[in-house]
Each structure stands twice: as C-alpha cells, then as structure tokens.
Amino acid sequence: MNSPDRLIRLDEAANLLALNKDVVRDMADAGKIPHVKTPGGHRRFRVSDIHGMMGIAETGPKERKVAVYCRVSSHEQKAKGDLDRQKGRLLEHCIGKQYEVGPIIADVGSGMSSGRAGLKSLIEKVIGGEVSVVVIEHRDRLTRFQFPIFERFFGSYGTEIEVLSTITEDKSYEQELADDLISIISSFSGKLYGHRSATNRKNKKKQAEEESE
16 A cells, blocks of 8 residues: 555654664654654654655656765764764755755765765766756765866756765764775775786796796
8 A cells, every 4th residue: 555645654764764763753853754643652654745755746746856965984984873864964954945855875985986886876867867956965975086076077967966064074074084095005005015916926937937948
C-alpha cells in the first residue's frame, strides 16, 4: 500500500530520508518535520510529507529540484554522527527555502579524491539534467582545491552550486588540510618506492643476463 496519506514509523521515515533516526526525531520534535503521535506516544509520519521533503511530488510538476551533497573525511567522523548532523543542517536549510529536495548524496573520503562514489553519482545526475541546484555546506565538502572548476562544469549544464558557509565546523580546515597533505606524501612515497623497486629489479635482471653470457 503506497497511499500518500499512509502513516509510517520513525525508522521508515529515517530510511527514506537517509538520515539517522535520532536526527529525524530531533527535527520532528523541533517542528521541522510534520508528524503525529499515537496514544502510546510513538511518532508517525505521513508518506506525502516525507516525499515532499525528498522532492517527490504527489501531483503536479516540480518547481525546483535540488540535490543535497554532504561529505566527511573519515569513518570516525561518520561514527560520531558528523555526517548525519551535516545532512540535517542541509535539509533544514532546504526546508526553510521551500526547495523540493531530490537526491541526498553522502560520501566518506578525502576532499582531494575524485573517485568518491557519491561524487560520481552527483556528476552523473548533473550531466543527466536531473538537478538544477546542488546544496553543500562548505566549498571543501565538494572538493578541496578545484571548486571553481566544478562550479563552471556544473554551470555548463545549468546547475547552480549553493554554499551555506565558508567555515568548516565538523573538523578544522587546518586538520583536514594536514590529513590531505599526509595522503599526498604517502601516495607519492608509495609511487616512488614502487618505481625504485621496479628499476632495481630491471637492473638486477639485466646484470644477471650479462653475467650469464
């Protein structure tokens, strides 16, 4: 039964919104998500209200489709709830601006990595013309050093990037930058070591061939 007036449990609403149950509970208690309570005090949410937050229109065309993108650098940050809190702040912003939210995309990984699964999905949706606005909390949530490139690239498909803040709250900019620099050094060190190893093997093989002649 998929009636838009059907009531669903807190965990079902959280799954649809891709949020932690505690985040949805707090948003509901703050009046940011419509809900009702059963005689036993349990929260229930209408499917139509949750669909409205997700940008799924029950009737009529959508006026504006928005993609929410959030990222944390490590699984430790995700475990501490930083990713869920970031999602909650972005959704609260979208609700306040009466945006119709489409995909909610989350990543765990360095802002310097272009191989993030969520980022690839977002790019595909932009190219496919599925979203007109991408909402992020900070510029470095999308990319560490190439934001102007992403801005021009998304803009070429008629997609705007909306940035809430220039200040990183979940983790200091300096700490994330240090982590990224360590990643760069580790990556180059690994490549240099691999190159030297390959060269040494090649030289040993050549030497062995010369000695056998």
